[in-house]
Amino acid sequence: MTGFLRHSHHLRYKQSLLYLKTAVMDRPINPPTMPMRNLEQLFAALAKSAFRGKFHLQDKDLHYIQAKGLPTILDHARDFIGKRLAPGFIPNDGKQTPFRGHPVFVAQHATACCCRSCLQKWHGIEQGRKLSAIEQDYIIEVLRHWLQREINRFTENSH
Ligand SMILES: [Zn+2]
Structure with a gap:
């Protein structure tokens, strides 16, 4: 059980890293923001x-x-x-x-x-x-x- 918990925690951590990576990569370098x-x-x-x-x-x-x-x-x-x-x-x-x-x-x-x-x-x-x-x-x-x-x-x- 402990092993499973540790594993699932690790998996969540990996998923959140992946999410962060995707979020950063998806962002355009020069977003067409108009002056506010x-x-x-x-x-x-x-x-x-x-x-x-x-x-x-x-x-x-x-x-x-x-x-x-x-x-x-x-x-x-x-x-x-x-x-x-x-x-x-x-x-x-x-x-x-x-x-x-x-x-x-x-x-x-x-x-x-x-x-x-x-x-x-x-x-x-x-x-x-x-x-x-x-x-x-x-x-x-x-x-x-x-x-x-x-x-x-x-x-x-x-x-
Ligand atoms: Zn200032």
Whole structure:
């Protein structure tokens, strides 16, 4: 009886391993997930967060954007996202985005595109797998929108 129990336990264990393996293998590498939020809803929600609202570009960030041009800044953003957010496993998730040093870092914190945990919570993009191309485009679009608003704010204030 004991032998049988042990055997059946072992079998269940093997079955659950098989299940896990199948579940992982069945998952498409780049699921065609659509961006979860439209920008209007997202920015309305972000505006209610005191933490997110604290982030603004400094004069030196704006001068940097003016010098480089927004398209170049967004190229940098694409590079950061590809290296720091897109991988399926990020050992230092939650700490991969500095708080200063590049306008895109500030934009990432302001829009909750700073780590995979915030991406899941705010944007409905699940953790534990690679970001799809569509999701990366969506993040760039969110960052572009926020940066453009900061640029407008700066331009309005300086007149
Ligand atoms: Zn985060």
